[in-house]
Amino acid sequence: MSARNLQYFFEPQSIAVIGASEKPKSVGTCVLRHIVRGSFKGQIFPVNPKYDLLDGIKTFRKLDQLPAAPELAVICTPAATVPRIIGQLGALGSKAVIVTSEAADSDGDLLQAAMQAARPYLLRMIGPGSAGIMAPAVALNASLVAGGALPGRIALLAESGALACGMADWASAQGIGFSKVVALGGSADVDVGDMLDFLAGDAGTQAILLCVEHIPHARKFMSAARAAARNKPVLVLRSGLYGAVPVAIFDAAVRRAGMLRVFSTEDLFSAVETLSRIRPLDGRRLLVIGNGRGPGLMACDALVRSGGKPAMLSGETVEKLKLLLLAAGSNAVPVALPANASALLYGQVMEAVSAERGADALLVIHAPSALESCTEIANAIASVRTKSERNILSCWLGGASLDPARQICAAAGIPAYATPDSAVCGFMQMVDFRRNQNLLMQVPPAASAGFIVDRVAANRIVEVALRDSRQHLSATDTGTLLAAYGIAVKEAPQASDALPEATALTIGLAIDPVFGPAVVLRQSGKDGRTETSAGLPPLNLVLARDMAAHGGVAGLADDGLQQSTPGADQICQVLLKVSRLLTDIPELAELEIGFPSPGGQEMAGMYAHARVQPSEAGSGLQRLAICPYPDDLEEIVCWQGAPLLLRPIRPEDGEAHVAFFNALDPEDVRYRMFVGMRALQPSQLARFTQIDYDREMAFIATRPSGDGSAETLGVARVVADPDNIQAEFSVIVRSDLKGLGLGQVLMTKLIAYCRSHGTREMIGEALPHNVRILHLVKKLGFEVKPLERNNTMWLRLDLRPGLQR
Numbered sequence: 001m002s003a004r005n006l007q008y009f010f011e012p013q014s015i016a017v018i019g020a021s022e023k024p025k026s027v028g029t030c031v032l033r034h035i036v037r038g039s040f041k042g043q044i045f046p047v048n049p050k051y052d053l054l055d056g057i058k059t060f061r062k063l064d065q066l067p068a069a070p071e072l073a074v075i076c077t078p079a080a081t082v083p084r085i086i087g088q089l090g091a092l093g094s095k096a097v098i099v100t101s102e103a104a105d106s107d108g109d110l111l112q113a114a115m116q117a118a119r120p121y122l123l124r125m126i127g128p129g130s131a132g133i134m135a136p137a138v139a140l141n142a143s144l145v146a147g148g149a150l151p152g153r154i155a156l157l158a159e160s161g162a163l164a165c166g167m168a169d170w171a172s173a174q175g176i177g178f179s180k181v182v183a184l185g186g187s188a189d190v191d192v193g194d195m196l197d198f199l200a201g202d203a204g205t206q207a208i209l210l211c212v213e214h215i216p217h218a219r220k221f222m223s224a225a226r227a228a229a230r231n232k233p234v235l236v237l238r239s240g241l242y243g244a245v246p247v248a249i250f251d252a253a254v255r256r257a258g259m260l261r262v263f264s265t266e267d268l269f270s271a272v273e274t275l276s277r278i279r280p281l282d283g284r285r286l287l288v289i290g291n292g293r294g295p296g297l298m299a300c301d302a303l304v305r306s307g308g309k310p311a312m313l314s315g316e317t318v319e320k321l322k323l324l325l326l327a328a329g330s331n332a333v334p335v336a337l338p339a340n341a342s343a344l345l346y347g348q349v350m351e352a353v354s355a356e357r358g359a360d361a362l363l364v365i366h367a368p369s370a371l372e373s374c375t376e377i378a379n380a381i382a383s384v385r386t387k388s389e390r391n392i393l394s395c396w397l398g399g400a401s402l403d404p405a406r407q408i409c410a411a412a413g414i415p416a417y418a419t420p421d422s423a424v425c426g427f428m429q430m431v432d433f434r435r436n437q438n439l440l441m442q443v444p445p446a447a448s449a450g451f452i453v454d455r456v457a458a459n460r461i462v463e464v465a466l467r468d469s470r471q472h473l474s475a476t477d478t479g480t481l482l483a484a485y486g487i488a489v490k491e492a493p494q495a496s497d498a499l500p501e502a503t504a505l506t507i508g509l510a511i512d513p514v515f516g517p518a519v520v521l522r523q524s525g526k527d528g529r530t531e532t533s534a535g536l537p538p539l540n541l542v543l544a545r546d547m548a549a550h551g552g553v554a555g556l557a558d559d560g561l562q563q564s565t566p567g568a569d570q571i572c573q574v575l576l577k578v579s580r581l582l583t584d585i586p587e588l589a590e591l592e593i594g595f596p597s598p599g600g601q602e603m604a605g606m607y608a609h610a611r612v613q614p615s616e617a618g619s620g621l622q623r624l625a626i627c628p629y630p631d632d633l634e635e636i637v638c639w640q641g642a643p644l645l646l647r648p649i650r651p652e653d654g655e656a657h658v659a660f661f662n663a664l665d666p667e668d669v670r671y672r673m674f675v676g677m678r679a680l681q682p683s684q685l686a687r688f689t690q691i692d693y694d695r696e697m698a699f700i701a702t703r704p705s706g707d708g709s710a711e712t713l714g715v716a717r718v719v720a721d722p723d724n725i726q727a728e729f730s731v732i733v734r735s736d737l738k739g740l741g742l743g744q745v746l747m748t749k750l751i752a753y754c755r756s757h758g759t760r761e762m763i764g765e766a767l768p769h770n771v772r773i774l775h776l777v778k779k780l781g782f783e784v785k786p787l788e789r790n791n792t793m794w795l796r797l798d799l800r801p802g803l804q805r
Contacts, residue, residue, distance in 0.1 A: 002194060002197070002721060002723045003194055003195075003197040003198040003201075004122060004124070004721070004723065005095045005096060005122055005123075005124045006096070006124060006190065006194065006195070006198040007198070008071045008072055008095035008096040008124070009072060009096045009098070009124070009126065009133055009135075009182075010133070010135040010138070010140065010180055011135070011138060012042060012070070012071040012072035012095075012096070012140070013042045013043065013071050014042050014043035014044075014045065014068060014069075014070045014071050014072070015035060015040065015042060015043070015044055015045065015070055015071075015072045015073070015074065015142060016045040016046075016047055016063070016066065016070035016072075016073040016074070016089075016094075017031055017032045017035065017044070017045070017046050017047065017073075017074050017076065018047045018048075018063070018073060018074065018075045018076060018077055018085055019047070019048060019075065019076030019077035020032040020046035020047060020048050020051070020054050020059065020076070021048060021050075021051075021054070021076075022051070022054055022055075026076075027076045027100050027144070028048070028076035028077075030144055030146070031074050031076055031100070031132065031142060031143070031144070032044075032046055032054060032055055032057075033055060034141045034142070034143060034144075034145070034146065034148065035140070035141060035142055036055045036056075036057065037141075038139050038140065038141035038148050039139045040138075040139050040140055040141075041138070041139060043068070043070075044057055045060060045066050045067075045070055046058075046059040046060070047059070047060050047061075047062070047063060047066070048061070049061040049062070063085070063088045063089065063092060064088070064092075066092070069089075069092040069093035069094050070089070070092075070094055071094060071095050071096065072094070072095070072096045072097070072098070072142070073085075073089050073094050073096070073097045073098070074097070074098045074100065074132065074142050075097060075098065075099045075100065075101060075127075076100050076101070077101065078101060079101040079102065079110055079128065080110065081101075082099055082101055082110065082114050082128070083110065083113035083114045083116075083117045084117075086114050086117040086118050086123065086125065087117035087118075089121075089123060090117060090118055090120065090121030090123040091121070093121075094121075094123055095122075095123065095124065096123070096124045096125075096126075097118070097123060097124070097125050097126070097127075098125075098126045098127055098130050098132055098133065098142060099114070099125060099126070099127030099128040099129075099130060099185070099188075100127065100128075100129070100130055100131070100132065100144075100185075101127070101128050101129070102128060102129045111128065111186070111188045114128075114188065115188060115189060118189065124189060124190055125188060125189040125190060126182070126183075126184060126185065126189070126190045127184075127185040127186060127188065128185055128186045128188060129161065129185035129186045130161060130183050130184060130185035130186075131143055131144045131145075131161025131162070131164055131165055131183035131185070132144055132145075132161075132183060133180070133181060133182050133183070134148060134149045134168065134178065134180070134181040135179070135180055135181075136148065136149050136150060136151035136152070136177060136178060136179070137151050137179065137204060143164075143165070143168075143181065143183065144161065144165055145164075145165045145168050145169060145181075147169060147172055148168075148172075149168045149171065149172060149177065149178045149181050150171070150172055150175070150176065150177035150178065151177045151178070151179075152176060152177020152178050152179060153177070153179055153204065153205060153206035153207065154176070154177070154178050154179060154205070154206065154207050154208075154209060154269075154272055155178065155179050155180040155181075155182075155199045155202070155205040155207070155208045155209065156168065156171075156178055156180070156181045156182070156209045156211070157180075157182050157184070157192065157195050157196070157199065157208060157209065157210050157211070158182070158183055158184065158210075158211035158212075159183075159184045159185070159187065159192070159211065159212055159213050159214070160183070160211065160213065161183040161185060163211055164181060164182070164183035164211070165183070167209075167211070167265060167268075168181050170265065171269065174269070176269055179202065179204040179205040179206075180199065180202070180204075180205060182195055187216060191216055191217065191220075191221075192210070192212055192215060192216075192221055192224075193217060193220040193221045193223070193224040193225075194224070196208065196210075196221075196224035196225055196227070196228045196234070197224045197227065197228070199228060200224070200227050200228035200230075200231050200232070201231075205232065206232060206276060207232055207233040207234070207235065207272045207275065207276060208228060208232060208233070208234045208235070209235050209237070209268055209269075209272065210234060210235065210236045210237070210259070211236075211237045211238070211239075212236065212237075212238050213238070213239055213240045214240070214514075215514050218253075218514050218515045218516060218625045219622075219624075219625055219626075219627070219694065222253065222256070222257055222515075222625050222626050223627075223692050223694045223695055225257035225258075225259055226256075226257050226258060226440055226626075226692055227692060227695065229257055229258035229259050229436075229437070229440055230258065230440065230686070230687070230690070233260065233271075233272065233275040233276070233433065234257070234258070234259040234260070235259065235260050235261075235262055235268055235271050235272065235275075236254055236259050236260070236261045236262070237261075237262055237263070237264075237265070237268050238250060238261070244522075244530070244532040245510050245512075245520055245532060245534065246512065247532075248518075248520065248532045248533050248534035248550075249510065249512045249515055249518045249520075249534040249536075250515075251533075251534070251550070252515075252518065252533070252534040252535050252536050252547070253515050253536060253625060254436070255435070255436045255439050255546065256436075256439055256440065256442075256536050256543075256626060257436075257440065258436050258437045258439065258440030259436060260275070260429060260432055260433045260436060262429075267425065267429075270417075270422065270425075270426060270429075271426075271429045271433075273415055273426075274393075274415045274426040274429050274430060275429065275430070275433055277413045277414070277415055278391060278430050278433065278434070279389060279390070279391050280389070280434075281360055281361065281391055281430055281431065281434045282360055283309075283360040283431075284307065284308045284309055284360065284428070284431045285308070285309045285310070285311040285312075285358060285359050285360045285361075286299075286303055286308055286309070286310065286311060286359065286360065286361050286362075286363055286424070286427050287310075287311035287313075287333070287334075287335070287353055287356060287358075287359035287361070287362050287363070288300055288303075288310065288311075288333070288334035288335065288363045288365065289334065289335040289337065289346075289349060289350065289353070289362065289363070289364050289365070290334060290335075290336060290337065290364065290365030290366065290367070290395075291336075291337045291338060291339050291340070291341045291365075291366055291367055291369065292336060292337075292339050292365075292367055293334065293336040295365045295367060295395070295397060295420050296334030296335070296336055296365060296420075297334060298420040298421070299334065299363060299365060299395070299420035299421075299423060299424055300333070300334055302420060302421045302424040302425075303424050303427070303428075306424055306425070306428045307428065308424065308427065308428055308431065310333050310334070311333060311356065311358050311359035311360070312333065312358045313333060313335075313353070313356060313358060314356060314357065314358055317352060317353055317356050317358075320352040320353075321335065321349065321352060321353070324345065324348050324349055324352060325337070325349070335349065335353065337349060339367070339369060340369045340371040340372055341369075341372065341377075342372055342376075342377075343372065343373065343376035343377045343379065343380040344380070346364070346366075346377050346380045346381060347380035347381075347383060347384060350362065350364065350380075350381065350384040350392075351384060351387075354384060354387070354388040354390055359390075360390075360391070361390060361391040361392070361393065361427060361430070362390055362391070362392045362393070363392075363393045363394070363395065363423055363424070363427065364381055364392065364393070364394050364395070365394075365395040365397065365420060365423070366394070366395070366396055366397065366402075366405070367397040367398070368397070368398045368401065368402060374396070374401070374402050374404065374405040375404050375405055375408060377405065378394075378404070378405035378406075378408035378409055379408060381394060381409065381412075381414065382408055382409060382411075382412035382414065385412050385413065385414055386412070391427075391430060392414050393414065393415050393417065393423050393426060393427055394406075394409045394414050394415065394416045394417070394423075395416070395417045395418070395419065395420055395422075395423040396416060396417075396418065397418075397419070435546070438542070439542070439543060439546060440690075441651050441686070441690050442540055442542050442543050442651070451485075451486045451573075451576070451577060451580075452486070453484060453485050453486065453580060453581075453584070454484040454485075455484070455584055457480065457484045458481050458484040458485065458581070458584065458585060459585070461473070461477050461480055461481045461484075462481070462585060462587045462588075462612050465477065465612055466587065466612060466613075466614060471589075471611050471612055471613055472609070472610075472611050473609070473610045473611065473612065475608075475609075477610075478608045478609060478610045479608065481581075481610060482581075482593065482605070482608060485577045485578075485580060485581045486577050487574060487577050487578070487581075487593065487605065488602065488603075488604040488605065489593065489604060489605035489606075489607070489608045490604055490605065490606055490607075503524075503594040503595065503596065503606055503607075504523065504524055504595060504596050504597040505521065505522060505523040505524070505551075505553075505571070505594075505595050505597075506520075506521070506522045506592055506593060506594050506595070507519070507520070507521050507571075507574055507575060507578055507592075507593050507595065508520055508578070508590075508591045508592035508593060509578070509582050509588060509589075509590060509591040509592075510534065511589060515536060515625040516536075516623045516624055516625050517537060517582050517583075517588075517623060517624065518534045518535065518536055518537070519534065519535045519536075519537060519539065519547065519575055519578050519579050519582065520532065520533075520534050521533050521534070521535075521547060521548065521551040521553075521571075521575065522551070523551050523552050523553065531550075531551050531552035532551065533547050533548070533549075533550035533551035533552075534547065535547035535575065535579070536624070536625050536626055537579040537580075537582055537583050537624060537628075538579050538580065538583050538624070538628045539575060539576055539579040540576070541572060541576065544572040544573075544575040544576050544579075545568075545572055547575060548568060548571050548572055548575065553568050553571055554567075554568065566598070567597070567598030567603075568598070570598045570602070570603040571595075571598055571603070573603075574593075574595075574603055578591070578593075583621070583624070583628070585612075586615035586620060586623060587612045587613060587614065587615045588610065588611075588612055589611045589612060589613045590609070590610060590611035591608075591609075591610045591611075592608065592609055592610075593605040593607070593608040594606045594607045594608070627692070627693045627694045628693075629648065629650060629693070630648055630693055631647075633647065633648055633697075633699075633753070634646070634647040634648075635647070635749070637745060639701075639740075639741070639742065639745055640740060642703070643703070644701055644702075644703055644713070644745070645701070645702050645703065646699050646700070646701055646745070646746070646749050647699065647700060647702065648691075648693065648697060648698065648699060648700075649688070649689055649691060649698040649699070649700050649715070650689070651689050651690045653689050653700065653702075653710075653712065654685055654686075654689050656702070656709070656710055656711055656712045657680075657685060657688060657689055657712055657715075658680060658685065659711065659712070660711070660712040660713075660715070660734060661679075661680050662679075663734050663735060663736065664732070664734065664735050665735040668732065668735050668738075670767075688715075688717075695719065695720065696717070696718060696719040696720065697717070697718050697750070697753055698715055698716070698717040698718075699715070699716050699717075699746055699749050699750060699753070700712050700713075700714070700715050701713045701714040701715075701733075701742060701745065701746055712734075713733060713734050713737055713742060714731070714732065714733035714734060714737070714742045714743065714746050715731070715732055715746070716729070716730070716731040716743075716746035716747055716749065716750040717729065717730050717731070717750075718730075718750055718753070718754060718759075718762065720754075720757075720759055724757065724758060724759050724760070725759075725760045725761070726759075726760065726761055726762075726763050727754055727759045727761070727762050727763070728762075728763055728764055729747075729750060729762050729763070729764045730764060731743055731746055731747055731750070731773070731776075733746070738772065739772075743772070743773070743776050744776060744779070744780070747776065747777075747780055748780070750762075751780065751797070751799075754799055755799050759799055760798075760799060760800060761796060761797060761798050761799055761800075762782075762795075762796070762797045762799060763794070763795060763796050763797075764777075764795040764796075765787070765790075765792045765793065765794060765795065766792065766793045766795060767792060767793070768786065768791065768792065768793050770793075774793060774795075777795050777797070780797070781797055782795045782796060782797045783795070783796045783797070783798075
C-alpha cells in the first residue's frame with residue numbers, strides 16, 4: 001500500500017490489547033505485561049470480557065466501551081475473530097493494528113476479509129503472525145521480547161518473529177540498541193517495501209538491518225530499497241535461498257539497490273559499525289601496518305582470499321620508512337614495526353604512508369606490549385585520522401585490557417576489530433558497499449546505445465513460432481533471433497548431439513519468480529567449479545562489468561587503473577546485447593548461448609537454444625524489477641523558434657545541473673527552496689539527478705550550448721506519494737530566460753505526465769510575492785489560496801476526469 005499511517009505503530013498515544021489475559025504462556029498476557037513493564041507513557045486499554053482488572057489496569061469487556069479510540073491495537077485473539085475486530089477498530093478511528101494470530105495457508109478468505117475491513121479506514125495492519133514491534137526511544141515494547149530492546153540508531157526489520165526476538169535479545173547482551181524493531185509476520189498489508197519507505201525518512205534511524213525470507217512485490221521492494229539506500233546504509237540477511245541462479249539473482253538485486261548483503265548475525269551488526277564511519281573509498285587496496293609481521297601476513301592472506309589487494313608502496317614511501325624503521329622493522333608489505341613500537345613511531349609511520357597513492361585504506365594492527373601504552377598508541381592513530389581523508393581501520397589483538405584503546409578509536413571514527421580476519425571483513429564490506437552505491441546510481445535506458453538491432457526481424461521470428469505453436473525455436477531461428485541483436489552463433493548442434501567440450505562460459509536468461517527476467521553468466525573455473533553471476537536488465541557497461549566481475553571474468557579494468565582485456569570487453573558487449581534482447585522481447589522464456597574462451601577475434605557462440613511463450617497482456621517493461629530510463633517520454637518541441645528537448649533527468653546531468661543552479665539569481669533560489677542557498681551540496685545534487693522513475697519525475701529542458709555540450713534551461717519536478725493520490729510539484733527556469741514561456745512548456749509536460757499516470761491531484765506551495773509562478777499556475781487551472789500557518793500560497797490542480805478547472 002504505502003507508508004501512510006505507519007507512524008502510529010511507533011509513536012501511539014494509546015494502545016489497546018485485544019485478548020489481554022493473565023493466563024500463563026498466553027500471547028495476550030505477554031504483550032500486555034511487556035507494554036506495562038516497558039513503562040509506556042500513553043494510555044493502555046486491555047480488552048477481554050472475562051476480566052475487570054489486568055496488571056493493575058482497568059480492563060474493558062468490549063471495544064465500544066473504550067473511552068477513546070486507540071491509535072494502536074494489538075490483536076491476540078483467534079484468527080477467525082480478526083476481520084470483525086479490525087472493522088470495529090476502524091470504525092472507532094484506530095490507525096494501526098498488529099495481528100499476532102497465525103493465519104493458516106488455507107485462510108486466504110480470512111485475510112481478504114481482514115484487509116477489506118481495514119481498507120475504508122486506512123487502518124494499517126502488521127501481520128498476521130507478527131511477534132510485534134518495539135520503539136525503545138518512546139519506551140514501547142508491544143512484542144513478545146520480554147527484555148525489550150536498548151535504545152539506539154539501528155532499525156531491525158524481520159519477517160520471522162523468532163528471528164526478530166532472538167536478534168533483539170542477542171543485541172541487548174552485546175550492548176547494541178535499536179531505533180525500531182519490527183516483526184512483519186505474514187505481511188498481508190504492511191510489507192518490507194512499506195516499512196523501508198517509512199524507515200528511510202525516520203530521523204531516529206541511522207541504518208536499517210533487513211532480514212527477509214520472501215519478497216512479495218519486487219518492483220515495489222526495489223523502489224523502496226533504492227530510496228532508503230540513498231539515505232542510509234541498508235544491510236540484508238536473507239535465508240531460504242537455494243541454487244546458484246536464484247542466489248546470483250538476489251545478489252544482483254541487492255547490488256543494484258545499493259544495499260549490502262551479509263551472511264551472519266555478527267556480520268550484520270559489525271557492518272553497521274563499519275559503514276557508519278566510512279569515508280569515500282575508491283578501490284580495494286589495503287595497506288597493513290602492525291607491531292610484528294605475523295598478524296600482518298594473516299591480514300594480507302585474508303585480504304587476498306576475500307578479493308582485496310595488498311597495497312604496493314611507492315619508492316618515495318619506501319625511502320621514508322627506511323629512515324623511520326632502520327633495521328628494527330620492515331618496510332615491505334605488510335609494514336612491520338618493532339614489537340615494542342612506541343606511540344610516536346606508530347604516528348610517524350602512519351603519517352609517512354597516509355599519502356600513499358597505492359593504498360585506498362589503512363589497517364593498523366597492535367598486539368599488546370608490556371613496554372608501551374595501548375591508549376597512547378590509540379591516541380596517535382586517532383590523531384592521524386583527523387589529518388587524513390583516508391579510511392583507517394584498527395585491530396587490537398587482546399582482551400579487556402585493550403578496551404580503552406578500542407574506545408578511543410571508536411570515538412575518533414575508527415572501526416576497531418578483535419582479529420585480522422574480522423578487520424579485513426570490515427574493509428571488504430566497505431569496498432562492496434561503495435561499489436553497490438555506485439551501481440545504485442546507474443539508470444540505463446531500455447535500449448542501450450552502441451549497437452544496431454533489428455527488432456522487427458526478431459519479433460517476426462517469435463510471432464511465427466507462436467502462431468505455429470512452436471515454443472522451442474529451431475537452431476536456424478535461434479541464430480536469426482540472436483543475429484538481429486548482433487550476437488553471432490556458429491552452426492548449432494542438434495538436440496541429440498553432445499555440446500562442445502570447449503565451451504568455457506554460457507550467457508543466457510533466467511526468469512526469477514520474484515525479480516523477473518535476469519541475464520545470467522556461468523563460467524567454468526580452473527578448479528572445476530562454476531562461477532555464476534546475474535544482472536537485472538536493462539544493463540549498461542558499468543553494470544555489465546560488475547556482473548562479469550562477479551562471474552569470475554578475468555581481465556576487467558580494476559578501479560579504473562588499467563584497461564580491460566579485449567576478451568573481457570567482448571563478454572561485456574554480449575551481456576549488453578542479451579540484456580537488450582530480453583528487454584525488447586517479453587515472449588522470451590529461455591535462452592542459453594555457449595561460448596569458448598574469448599580471444600582476440602569477435603566472440604561467437606558455439607551453440608544456442610531458445611524457448612518462447614505468449615506474454616501476458618501489458619507485461620512489457622513492467623516485468624522488469626527496476627524501472628529503466630523512460631526514453632519514450634523524450635519530446636522535441638519548438639520554443640523561441642528553435643528545437644528544444646524535453647526529457648527525464650539522468651544521473652549524468654549532474655555537471656549541467658550545477659551550471660544551471662549557478663546561473664540562478666539568489667531570489668529565484670529562495671522562491672524555489674524557500675531559503676537562501678549559495679551552492680548545491682553533493683547529496684542534494686545526487687537527490688535531484690538520481691531519481692526513481694517509479695516514484696517521481698523531473699523533466700529538464702535542454703539544448704546544445706556553444707561548445708556542443710548540453711545545457712539545462714529549466715526543470716519541472718513532481719514527487720507522488722506511494723498511493724499516487726497527491727503529487728507535489730515544483731518548476732524553475734534559468735533566471736535569464738524568465739518571461740519567455742519556458743515555465744509553461746515544462747508545466748504542460750508535467751501535467752500531461754501526471755494525468756497519464758492516474759495521479760489524482762498536483763499540489764505545491766509558493767511564496768506570496770512569487771507573482772510569476774502564481775500567474776502561471778492560475779493560467780493552467782490551479783486553485784490558489786493562502787496558507788496562514790507559514791505565510792505561503794497553496795497550489796492545487798485536480799486531475800480527475802471532469803473535475804479539472
